Amino acid sequence: MAKLVLEKVAKSFGLVNVLPGVDLDIEDGEFVVFVGPSGCGKSTLLRLIAGLEDVSSGDILIDGDSVTHVPAADRGVAMVFQSYALYPHMTVRQNLSFGLENIRMQRPEIERRVGEAARLLQIEQLLERRPKELSGGQRQRVAIGRAITRDPKIFLFDEPLSNLDAELRVLMRIEITRLHERLGNTMIYVTHDQIEAMTMADKIVVLRGGVIEQVGAPLELYNQPRNAFVAGFIGSPRMNFVEGTIGEVSGETFTFTSPDLPAMTLPRRTASLAAGQKVSVGVRPEDLIVSKGKGSGWPVTVSVAEQHGANSYIHCSRPNGEPLLIHQPGQSAVERGDILNVSPVPARWHLFDASGLRIEIEPGQEMAPPILHTAIQ
Numbered sequence: 001m002a003k004l005v006l007e008k009v010a011k012s013f014g015l016v017n018v019l020p021g022v023d024l025d026i027e028d029g030e031f032v033v034f035v036g037p038s039g040c041g042k043s044t045l046l047r048l049i050a051g052l053e054d055v056s057s058g059d060i061l062i063d064g065d066s067v068t069h070v071p072a073a074d075r076g077v078a079m080v081f082q083s084y085a086l087y088p089h090m091t092v093r094q095n096l097s098f099g100l101e102n103i104r105m106q107r108p109e110i111e112r113r114v115g116e117a118a119r120l121l122q123i124e125q126l127l128e129r130r131p132k133e134l135s136g137g138q139r140q141r142v143a144i145g146r147a148i149t150r151d152p153k154i155f156l157f158d159e160p161l162s163n164l165d166a167e168l169r170v171l172m173r174i175e176i177t178r179l180h181e182r183l184g185n186t187m188i189y190v191t192h193d194q195i196e197a198m199t200m201a202d203k204i205v206v207l208r209g210g211v212i213e214q215v216g217a218p219l220e221l222y223n224q225p226r227n228a229f230v231a232g233f234i235g236s237p238r239m240n241f242v243e244g245t246i247g248e249v250s251g252e253t254f255t256f257t258s259p260d261l262p263a264m265t266l267p268r269r270t271a272s273l274a275a276g277q278k279v280s281v282g283v284r285p286e287d288l289i290v291s292k293g294k295g296s297g298w299p300v301t302v303s304v305a306e307q308h309g310a311n312s313y314i315h316c317s318r319p320n321g322e323p324l325l326i327h328q329p330g331q332s333a334v335e336r337g338d339i340l341n342v343s344p345v346p347a348r349w350h351l352f353d354a355s356g357l358r359i360e361i362e363p364g365q366e367m368a369p370p371i372l373h374t375a376i377q
């Protein structure tokens, strides 16, 4: 069991208040991903949990017991760093066993643990090599192995795959997910990689400026972002935002206008709309209905049509020059300079008020499931 609770955990470095006060519950066995822009405090929060840094105030509890003043080595927490932090002069075996020797663990138990970690990570054949004789992926495996040998209650990963090339990242991502399934430990994983966050997490924590913006399952955040920041941060490529004003509001519909675009009538899915209100419509690149030429939607001009083979990313500009991105499955026949007519897929758009907060949708009018182009029956 390892349930982690953060109660008003705050951290300042001198006058700089990096974390004003984080409240968070992480359940036993959960895989939680911290995401957020660079400098938002992800590593600091992880280091506070690990005990590598002291909190300025607040409490950290593991299984109900405060560990806030317990030394790092006694917290039952192991951290894996982006930089691997292996000892260059030691072999892999020595790197794996060093920490255990330090706490005077019995030799047979050390050997058992090192053997098990090596087997789990398939690095048995590398045990006598030194770090410089390993590839980046193998080094990161050793770093993870070192955490495993400590048999921690909680694993902490700080951007562990950032130094690996794209192909290896995909493999390691799957391996870490499998490792979590096998070990069942609580794991906290920091990344700025969208795909890692979406695919690995049971629960994503979105941070901005040391403050938690939203906590939820990946698709919950994707489909119901609480504000424009989360909406823009989760999902890659990012959501399009069109700023404008609410025009006429009737029972079933409202009109939305933006200075450079024709008014669009959209179904009204919320009670709290007022004529003249400043809002922005958020619509993901894959949630746009597109036709060639002029129509009743928004006119945009293609600036770049990126053909990835299986997907097309059509970079467009609005009449005012602002970008609008369309994502379509498959290959696209559009070319630079083409005029397209776009409108949001019904019930696949979001509305944010002037302060960026999501305007809540009435029950029964929630976000529709995305269009499944190749639905599995």
Ligand SMILES: Nc1ncnc2c1ncn2[C@@H]1O[C@H](COP(=O)(O)OP(=O)(O)O)[C@@H](O)[C@H]1O
Binding pocket: 013, 016, 018, 036, 037, 038, 039, 040, 041, 042, 043, 044, 045
């Ligand atoms: N030891 C330190 N002394 C002073 N400022 C620090 C220290 N560690 C981190 N910071 C500052 O705290 C903020 C958060 O840093 P960090 O937790 O590393 O962000 P992230 O991991 O999200 O990129 C940054 O502004 C950083 O400069």
Ligand SMILES: [Mg+2]
Binding pocket: 042, 043, 044
């Ligand atoms: Mg960091």
